[in-house]
Amino acid sequence: MKLHKSISSIALAASLAASMNTSAIAAETIKVGILHSLSGTMAISETTLKDTMLMLIEDQNKKGGVLGKQLEAVVVDPASNWPLFAEKARGLIENDGVDAIFGSWTSVSRKSVLPVIEELNSVFFYPVQYEGEESSKNVFYTGAAPNQQAIPAVDYLMNDLGIERWVLAGTDYVYPRTTNKILKAYLKSKGVADSDIMVNYTPFGHSDWQTIVSDVKSFGSAGMKTAVVSTINGDANVPFYKELGNQGVSSSDIPVIAFSVGEEELSGLDTKPLVGHLAAWNYFMSVDEDVNHEFIAKWKSFIKDDNRVTNDPMEAHYIGFNMWIKAVEKAGTTEANAVQDAIIGVTTPNLSGGVSAMMPNHHITKPVLIGEIQSDGQFETVWSTSGLVAGDAWSDFLPGSKDLVADWRAPLSCGNYNVKTAKCSGQNF
Amino acid sequence: MYKYSLYPLLLIIGLFTPLQSFSGVDFQTTLNQLSEKSFSKKIKTVEAIISSKNPRTKFVLESLSKGRVYYIKNTKKVVLGLKSDEKYITKDLVNDETLGIFTKREIKKVGINNKIRQKIKIGLATINLMDANKLIRLQAVKAIYKDLNQEVVATIKPLMEGESDVDVKEAMLVAINIFNLNSKNSEERINAIQNLKGSLEPIVKVRLKRLKRNDNNEQVRLVAESALKNIESRISRFKIIETLFFGISFGSVLILAAIGLAITFGVMGVINMAHGELIMLGAYTTYVVQLLMPNYIGLSILVAIPAAFIVSGLVGILIERGIIRHLHGRPLETLLATFGVSLVLQQVVRTIFSPLNRSVETPEWMSGALEINGILSLTWNRLYIIVFCLIVFAALVMVLKKTSLGLQVRAVSQDRNMARAMGVRSNWVDAMTFGLGSGVAGIAGVALSQLTNVGPNLGQAYIIDSFMVVVFGGVGNLWGTLIGGFGLGIINKFMEPWVGAVLAKVLILIFIILFIQKRPSGLFPRKGRSAETN
Numbered sequence: 036m037k038l039h040k041s042i043s044s045i046a047l048a049a050s051l052a053a054s055m056n057t058s059a060i061a062a063e064t065i066k067v068g069i070l071h072s073l074s075g076t077m078a079i080s081e082t083t084l085k086d087t088m089l090m091l092i093e094d095q096n097k098k099g100g101v102l103g104k105q106l107e108a109v110v111v112d113p114a115s116n117w118p119l120f121a122e123k124a125r126g127l128i129e130n131d132g133v134d135a136i137f138g139s140w141t142s143v144s145r146k147s148v149l150p151v152i153e154e155l156n157s158v159f160f161y162p163v164q165y166e167g168e169e170s171s172k173n174v175f176y177t178g179a180a181p182n183q184q185a186i187p188a189v190d191y192l193m194n195d196l197g198i199e200r201w202v203l204a205g206t207d208y209v210y211p212r213t214t215n216k217i218l219k220a221y222l223k224s225k226g227v228a229d230s231d232i233m234v235n236y237t238p239f240g241h242s243d244w245q246t247i248v249s250d251v252k253s254f255g256s257a258g259m260k261t262a263v264v265s266t267i268n269g270d271a272n273v274p275f276y277k278e279l280g281n282q283g284v285s286s287s288d289i290p291v292i293a294f295s296v297g298e299e300e301l302s303g304l305d306t307k308p309l310v311g312h313l314a315a316w317n318y319f320m321s322v323d324e325d326v327n328h329e330f331i332a333k334w335k336s337f338i339k340d341d342n343r344v345t346n347d348p349m350e351a352h353y354i355g356f357n358m359w360i361k362a363v364e365k366a367g368t369t370e371a372n373a374v375q376d377a378i379i380g381v382t383t384p385n386l387s388g389g390v391s392a393m394m395p396n397h398h399i400t401k402p403v404l405i406g407e408i409q410s411d412g413q414f415e416t417v418w419s420t421s422g423l424v425a426g427d428a429w430s431d432f433l434p435g436s437k438d439l440v441a442d443w444r445a446p447l448s449c450g451n452y453n454v455k456t457a458k459c460s461g462q463n464f
Numbered sequence: 465m466y467k468y469s470l471y472p473l474l475l476i477i478g479l480f481t482p483l484q485s486f487s488g489v490d491f492q493t494t495l496n497q498l499s500e501k502s503f504s505k506k507i508k509t510v511e512a513i514i515s516s517k518n519p520r521t522k523f524v525l526e527s528l529s530k531g532r533v534y535y536i537k538n539t540k541k542v543v544l545g546l547k548s549d550e551k552y553i554t555k556d557l558v559n560d561e562t563l564g565i566f567t568k569r570e571i572k573k574v575g576i577n578n579k580i581r582q583k584i585k586i587g588l589a590t591i592n593l594m595d596a597n598k599l600i601r602l603q604a605v606k607a608i609y610k611d612l613n614q615e616v617v618a619t620i621k622p623l624m625e626g627e628s629d630v631d632v633k634e635a636m637l638v639a640i641n642i643f644n645l646n647s648k649n650s651e652e653r654i655n656a657i658q659n660l661k662g663s664l665e666p667i668v669k670v671r672l673k674r675l676k677r678n679d680n681n682e683q684v685r686l687v688a689e690s691a692l693k694n695i696e697s698r699i700s701r702f703k704i705i706e707t708l709f710f711g712i713s714f715g716s717v718l719i720l721a722a723i724g725l726a727i728t729f730g731v732m733g734v735i736n737m738a739h740g741e742l743i744m745l746g747a748y749t750t751y752v753v754q755l756l757m758p759n760y761i762g763l764s765i766l767v768a769i770p771a772a773f774i775v776s777g778l779v780g781i782l783i784e785r786g787i788i789r790h791l792h793g794r795p796l797e798t799l800l801a802t803f804g805v806s807l808v809l810q811q812v813v814r815t816i817f818s819p820l821n822r823s824v825e826t827p828e829w830m831s832g833a834l835e836i837n838g839i840l841s842l843t844w845n846r847l848y849i850i851v852f853c854l855i856v857f858a859a860l861v862m863v864l865k866k867t868s869l870g871l872q873v874r875a876v877s878q879d880r881n882m883a884r885a886m887g888v889r890s891n892w893v894d895a896m897t898f899g900l901g902s903g904v905a906g907i908a909g910v911a912l913s914q915l916t917n918v919g920p921n922l923g924q925a926y927i928i929d930s931f932m933v934v935v936f937g938g939v940g941n942l943w944g945t946l947i948g949g950f951g952l953g954i955i956n957k958f959m960e961p962w963v964g965a966v967l968a969k970v971l972i973l974i975f976i977i978l979f980i981q982k983r984p985s986g987l988f989p990r991k992g993r994s995a996e997t998n
Binding site for chain 1: 547710714841
């Protein structure tokens with residue numbers, strides 16, 4: 036039935052297009068939807084990703100498109116409004132007849148799109164690091180799962196810097212809460228006492244960090260090496276680091292490792308108080324590889340600004356887009372079911388010199404890099420995993436999800452298969 | 465790009481190698497090891513640089529921590545690199561001679577990590593112990609509290625004899641006592657504990673705790689315990705002062721954001737939802753002023769104050785003349801219209817400056833903290849903002865009380881018709897009042913640019929708080945805003961350690977709802993006839 040509906044919607048779109056007398060063009064292009072906020076709170080991060088997609092599509096068209104057809108980008112603006120994401124996604128699939136959508140930043144916007152994408156059986160690429168605990172037939176997660184960012188970061192702090200006391204600070208919403216739950220369980224499994232973990236949540240856009248920084252300072256002066264693991268969301272970071280700097284907390288006393296501070300965020304602030312603090316990502320602009328230099332040069336000339344930076348979610352789109360192209364070529368069609376089957380196992384070069392592969396759980400393999408912030412707003416890689424890490428949809432450190440696995444290949448075809456009860460709870464979990 | 469790369473290289477090899485003195489060559493060889501990729505090797509090299517006691521050591525360490533040390537990829541020679549445009553001008557680290565210009569791909573920065581940064585810090589501190597400036601000496605002593613060893617203490621001891629400054633001498637004495645806490649002789653340990661009894665340095669507390677737990681001599685354990693008690697009771701006293709300071713500084717931010725609204729909403733009765741965006745415009749004005757004078761960051765903040773007042777004030781007058789005037793006496797429509805204006809202003813800023821946050825630099829004199837002792841330090845930016853808030857408040861009160869504009873504003877707000885009958889041009893007064901309130905919002909933006917992000921969403925974060933303060937303080941009363949702001953700030957900060965930031969905010973809102981139920985006109989209600997017209 037789903038298939039029938041999507042075919043009819045394509046037919047509808049085609050007839051609409053024909054009636055608008057553009058059938059000659061419509062027949063020859065493959066449409067790609069771009070669902071990133073261009074206004075509202077999230078425009079700060081998402082506008083860049085829209086531009087990245089436009090650049091990738093333009094580039095692919097220069098190479099001759101895909102399946103002999105040119106690609107056409109359909110850009111819509113969900114305006115940082117979560118329900119609007121679902122509406123716009125529906126519009127993209129039903130009215131514009133796009134074959135794949137690249138979009139979203141926040142988890143809540145992804146959750147809002149999810150039912151629509153599943154109902155209309157389309158293909159959706161999500162490029163941002165997230166909390167895991169999800170695997171959909173229709174969604175491809177090209178950002179990091181917690182085991183590709185948070186867990187390795189904690190390992191680095193524990194083993195290389197000898198951290199014994201932990202402050203888990205985050206903004207009060209689903210990503211930090213879930214990540215911190217996983218991290219707390221992980222730390223405890225490594226023998227860290229409850230009294231050595233301090234968890235702290237702050238509202239969105241929190242700007243008065245005096246008390247919290249002062250608390251962190253006294254928490255850190257107990258004679259054990261202390262670090263802050265920060266899942267603080269974008270905007271609240273600037274006043275946080277400023278306060279750290281002003282209260283004299285330096286990166287060598289109490290290092291802060293952040294999961295959502297990247298080159299783009301750093302370009303918007305005075306980096307003096309941040310130097311030496313850490314971030315964990317799967318890509319840094321400073322990665323010294325030819326493929327990365329090329330990408331940066333291309334980006335700068337596309338955006339016509341020599342000062343623009345590249346960041347991790349951009350790389351995720353780069354990988355996701357190339358994987359989709361390969362899958363479409365492999366399947367010989369853009370039809371959703373065929374692409375979903377074909378894309379598993381597809382490999383494509385990432386920007387840090389390796390080759391990423393799409394796993395059966397719709398997550399990809401990536402290296403994990405830890406970088407220290409430098410005064411020029413770039414990262415100096417101080418540690419990286421020796422190989423690539425495969426994204427784990429269901430965390431091994433949460434009681435509910437320990438027994439779940441996701442495998443979208445033929446016999447199992449399930450996003451949340453419980454290995455204990457041997458049951459699949461279906462798409463609706 | 466590659467075509468030019470060999471030429472300067474040949475120049476270096478041809479010209480400079482023979483000129484170096486022997487020790488220079490030796491030192492350069494050590495430096496060249498910084499081109500190793502492994503951080504553990506780099507640490508060894510940094511240690512070697514420090515122990516070489518070369519006259520250039522200080523310069524090398526400083527350049528390294530500022531990220532100005534590079535190595536040339538072909539020759540592995542480590543040099544000083546200064547970025548200009550997309551190229552790098554390189555200089556010899558040993559003798560300062562210019563070596564040539566390289567592109568980004570030909571040289572690579574010597575990256576450092578926190579361990580190396582810490583080593584450099586200690587290395588520099590040891591050198592700075594002999595600096596001529598006493599403040600630098602003091603900082604140097606304090607920097608090595610955590611890394612005391614036999615060698616460092618051996619350097620400090622003779623220096624202490626010759627030290628002229630009391631503070632530095634005191635700090636050196638503390639350093640030696642901290643070192644003695646680890647002494648093998650229990651007498652010496654007890655002595656050191658006695659000497660450190662009143663010290664508030666965090667490291668002292670850490671060491672005493674360790675002694676209290678682990679020392680094999682019972683006497684030492686007991687002395688350490690009593691010293692700890694003494695220290696902790698002093699700390700808790702200072703913590704209260706600190707929280708009070710946090711509250712006052714948070715309150716002054718609230719007041720700054722709200723005081724413009726206290727005029728437009730409080731005095732004129734206009735619900736201006738675009739108030740936050742007027743603050744944002746002030747912050748962006750600071751950014752633009754800083755772009756115009758990149759070499760005078762400190763001065764640019766001062767210039768930005770009148771500039772922001774004018775920009776936001778003019779926009780405010782435009783809003784008043786263009787929209788609010790036509791909606792006089794229709795609060796609901798005014799609210800909706802100004803909300804629309806706020807969205808328009810946000811999107812305008814997004815279009816002009818891009819949706820990304822802009823970086824406003826903090827001048828040197830506003831960074832860091834005024835250290836009163838090891839526990840209590842008041843951050844400079846907060847101190848300045850408290851003072852600034854009080855100045856702005858005093859100025860506004862003066863304007864309303866002492867100038868003819870103020871007189872007319874009060875007249876119009878109390879009884880518009882009567883004021884007009886007396887010949888007050890109420891339209892003009894409305895525009896000026898709104899302009900004044902908006903201009904003050906702009907000034908608040910300058911202050912906020914030093915604390916938080918300068919981005920299109922800046923205003924939204926403060927609009928609710930602003931209304932909260934004005935309503936709590938009592939509409940139409942500047943003093944109410946002042947007391948309300950400080951009160952809410954202090955309550956919030958005293959609650960935060962117990963309940964967390966999220967719940968503290970919720971509790972404050974609940975408190976205000978209950979308060980408004982009891983006293984609908986806020987802390988300081990209007991009295992007399994004007995109270996009824998509102």
